Amino acid sequence: MTASRSDKFDPRLDLLLERTIDVPVNLVWAAWTQPEHVSKWLTPAPWTVVDCEIDLRPGGVFRFVMRSPEGKDFPNVGCFLEIVPNQRLVWTDALLPGYRPSENPFFSAIITMAPQGKGTRYTALARHRDEAARKRHEEMGFHDGWGKALDQLVAHAKNM
Amino acid sequence: MTASRSDKFDPRLDLLLERTIDVPVNLVWAAWTQPEHVSKWLTPAPWTVVDCEIDLRPGGVFRFVMRSPEGKDFPNVGCFLEIVPNQRLVWTDALLPGYRPSENPFFSAIITMAPQGKGTRYTALARHRDEAARKRHEEMGFHDGWGKALDQLVAHAKNM
Secondary structure: OOOOOOHHHOOOOOOHHHHHHHOOOOHHHHHHHOHHHHHHHOOOOOEEEEEEEEOOOOEEEEEEEOOOOOOEEEEEEEEEEEEEEOEEEEOOEEEEEHOOOOOOOOOOEEEEEEEEEEEEEEEEEOOOOHHHHHHHHHHHHHOOOOOHHHHHHHHHHHOO | OOOOHHHHHOOOOOOEEEEOOOOOOOHHHHHHHOOOHHHOOOOOOOOOOEEEEEOOOOEEEEEEEEEEOOEEEEEEEEEEEEEOOEEEEEOOOOOOOHHOOOOOOOOOEEEEEEEEEEEEEEEEEEEEEHHHHHHHHHOOOHHHHHHHHHHHHHHHHHHO
């Protein structure tokens, strides 16, 4: 399932982070799927995650609250779509838990991981409905932000 | 998976059709998942389905074109979310194939079927993002329309 044709990167509408990291796939999977780990790395510092809820099944909740350096909270809620342990995790904010369409859809995320040596080949694909949304996500700092978050995941995983 | 807690009916936001039909589950499943069958029953006459495309996997396309009695075509495109043969089919128009958020999300559908005697206990749950969307769907004739379509499914299945 890691190379289904629906994962093809569309530079007009998608954003992609692709990197080989020095952490085995099982720890990357744990970092993405257990709230106590997610809270440690998902938002690039000085932003923090102050709450996280995960129901790891298709249609199950993925909720987290990001706190800005000024102390303002930004809740996010979506649902999981595909769960293939140590390989593939898909979630979206276009659907709430139980697949209910959401008020403010922004993007779907397709995270893949595969063993590479002792580490992991990691990709994070963010899909948007139009160019404006892709551009907005890019201007919010997708590449820098998701890159820094991934650095944090690696640092955290080394202490897991 | 047929009774996950996320299927709970919310009368404020959901519409539900529930019926026991005189057709075995495997034919109900075939009627929902094979384009040549879908075209025969999905829209209540005199509406017709003039095209249908199905890629039966999570993230795969579910596309069909409804033609009005006046000859106007209404294309629909969405993607499948859950596929449990002879039990459960979930799809949404809030996501396009490959999970890309869509421009005009309206509802997600959770179809369940279970053997009952020689027939099938059938439910179709339509989930909306707000009361206005639920109401609009109701006024478009959800109960009458989906009920007539199900009558057509039964009639068609008896000749399959």
